[in-house]
Amino acid sequence: MVDGTKRQARKIPEATVARLPIYLRSLLEASGDGMPTISSERLAELSGFNAAKVRKDLSYLGSYGTRGVGYDVEYLQFQMSRELGLTKDWHVVIAGLGNLGHALANYGGFTDRGFPVAALVDADPKVVGTVINGVTVRHIDEMADIAGEFQIAIGIIATPAGAAQDVADRMIAAGVSSILNFAPTIVTVPPEVSLRKVDLAVELQILSFYQQRRGGGDAGSSSLPPETAPAG
Amino acid sequence: MVDGTKRQARKIPEATVARLPIYLRSLLEASGDGMPTISSERLAELSGFNAAKVRKDLSYLGSYGTRGVGYDVEYLQFQMSRELGLTKDWHVVIAGLGNLGHALANYGGFTDRGFPVAALVDADPKVVGTVINGVTVRHIDEMADIAGEFQIAIGIIATPAGAAQDVADRMIAAGVSSILNFAPTIVTVPPEVSLRKVDLAVELQILSFYQQRRGGGDAGSSSLPPETAPAG
DNA sequence: CCGCGCTTGTGAGCACGTGAACAAGCGCAA
DNA sequence: TTGCGCTTGTTCACGTGCTCACAAGCGCGG
Numbered sequence: 001m002v003d004g005t006k007r008q009a010r011k012i013p014e015a016t017v018a019r020l021p022i023y024l025r026s027l028l029e030a031s032g033d034g035m036p037t038i039s040s041e042r043l044a045e046l047s048g049f050n051a052a053k054v055r056k057d058l059s060y061l062g063s064y065g066t067r068g069v070g071y072d073v074e075y076l077q078f079q080m081s082r083e084l085g086l087t088k089d090w091h092v093v094i095a096g097l098g099n100l101g102h103a104l105a106n107y108g109g110f111t112d113r114g115f116p117v118a119a120l121v122d123a124d125p126k127v128v129g130t131v132i133n134g135v136t137v138r139h140i141d142e143m144a145d146i147a148g149e150f151q152i153a154i155g156i157i158a159t160p161a162g163a164a165q166d167v168a169d170r171m172i173a174a175g176v177s178s179i180l181n182f183a184p185t186i187v188t189v190p191p192e193v194s195l196r197k198v199d200l201a202v203e204l205q206i207l208s209f210y211q212q213r214r215g216g217g218d219a220g221s222s223s224l225p226p227e228t229a230p231a232g
Numbered sequence: 233m234v235d236g237t238k239r240q241a242r243k244i245p246e247a248t249v250a251r252l253p254i255y256l257r258s259l260l261e262a263s264g265d266g267m268p269t270i271s272s273e274r275l276a277e278l279s280g281f282n283a284a285k286v287r288k289d290l291s292y293l294g295s296y297g298t299r300g301v302g303y304d305v306e307y308l309q310f311q312m313s314r315e316l317g318l319t320k321d322w323h324v325v326i327a328g329l330g331n332l333g334h335a336l337a338n339y340g341g342f343t344d345r346g347f348p349v350a351a352l353v354d355a356d357p358k359v360v361g362t363v364i365n366g367v368t369v370r371h372i373d374e375m376a377d378i379a380g381e382f383q384i385a386i387g388i389i390a391t392p393a394g395a396a397q398d399v400a401d402r403m404i405a406a407g408v409s410s411i412l413n414f415a416p417t418i419v420t421v422p423p424e425v426s427l428r429k430v431d432l433a434v435e436l437q438i439l440s441f442y443q444q445r446r447g448g449g450d451a452g453s454s455s456l457p458p459e460t461a462p463a464g
Numbered sequence: 465c466c467g468c469g470c471t472t473g474t475g476a477g478c479a480c481g482t483g484a485a486c487a488a489g490c491g492c493a494a
Numbered sequence: 495t496t497g498c499g500c501t502t503g504t505t506c507a508c509g510t511g512c513t514c515a516c517a518a519g520c521g522c523g524g
């Protein structure tokens with residue numbers, strides 16, 4: 001335990017972890033405006049939460065604020081990046097280059113935020129060999145080589161539902177240990193692998209639920225909606 | 233509190249609502265296999281949750297199961313669709329036809345699941361007038377007309393961050409009351425409007441957090457990960 | 465008709481996340 | 495140095511969601 005900085009296994013609540021990237025985004029915005037420090041209240045405005053929640057969340061990272069003043073924007077930004085593991089780039093591989101995969105491969109937002117798309121794979125021979133955004137699509141059978149070659153730890157699945165589980169298995173076999181799944185199906189992974197899922201149609205269906213509750217029946221009140229969706 | 237019809241003010245927890253579409257998807261799969269009934273345990277397998285949670289969630293919809301037997305797949309499917317407001321199609325408008333918007337417009341998954349893309353809007357004159365997937369892109373200034381014309385209640389924002397709030401305001405002014413935001417920024421809406429957000433880079437950053445915790449520091453254990461992400 | 469096995473529906477306890485409130489602590493001015 | 499205003503960090507109470515466990519209830523076979 002002798003170690004310069006107080007290494008502590010502060011376990012940060014999952015809900016807080018999900019908000020950290022939003023705070024970071026807000027801090028970038030604030031630093032762009034040249035503000036040296038920021039209060040929890042201001043940060044709450046920028047990030048869309050409330051001040052109490054902001055303070056509590058930030059306290060999990062450590063006591064990086066100064067009472068009476070606020071948080072040093074630059075320093076907090078650094079600490080947060082470090083905590084999120086964003087001090088280095090994470091190379092990602094995208095599997096499946098249909099509509100969605102193609103768009104993701106061209107999406108500049110990933111590279112900008114530290115997740116350069118290092119490789120693309122697909123099973124369709126007609127797609128393999130094409131170049132998208134400067135990256136050549138390779139066959140999914142080469143997954144193991146690719147993952148090793150580019151040190152890839154994060155994989156994105158943008159295949160049709162039927163192929164998703166197989167692709168996930170190949171990724172995991174190749175050493176990928178974090179997966180973001182866009183396919184509208186359940187993918188099972190071993191416990192040491194992180195999995196998050198985004199289903200676009202599901203989001204619409206959730207909106208539909210509240211939309212219907214409002215329109216149908218009484219025009220009174222009750223049955224309020226989402227906003228601050230869990231995994232926004 | 234005297235109230236004639238048993239007002240089904242069954243208030244379904246938000247967490248449950250977010251799972252209903254997943255159950256529905258699983259039911260479609262099960263009915264495709266020709267099973268007449270399904271147990272909570274089997275449905276749990278298909279949907280990736282546990283049986284107790286499934287039963288509790290379904291109980292919010294009503295007592296649609298038969299003890300000793302299970303749930304009638306077809307009937308449950310119907311009830312769930314009804315509850316989610318999926319007995320009719322919801323026309324949606326997509327604003328912003330860059331990479332992501334373009335992909336979403338071409339994505340068949342929306343129409344398949346009852347959300348046909350009725351209109352597309354953009355602010356760029358070079359994009360306005362082009363046809364994507366059979367739909368002509370119109371200028372965002374026409375939003376009010378478009379929303380009325382197609383009875384649009386749900387809008388999707390796929391613009392750059394800077395334009396998102398303005399687009400949201402225009403949508404709301406045009407009568408849209410549910411919004412799905414893909415732009416990486418905070419959008420503020422009045423309380424009677426539903427808003428959900430999906431930020432692709434944020435998802436990767438969350439994965440990065442757990443990925444780093446595993447790789448960095450001690451190779452012991454602790455600091456477990458996501459899976460069953462709140463808004464999957 | 466009766467008993468048995470199976471599965472639902474639900475109540476109770478617990479963990480987690482949220483919101484409000486307030487003392488502690490810092491900077492600054494006098 | 496002292497006092498004052500401002501903002502953090504934390505504590506406490508509450509609400510929501512989750513898990514467990516089990517009685518209630520249905521169908522079926524004898």
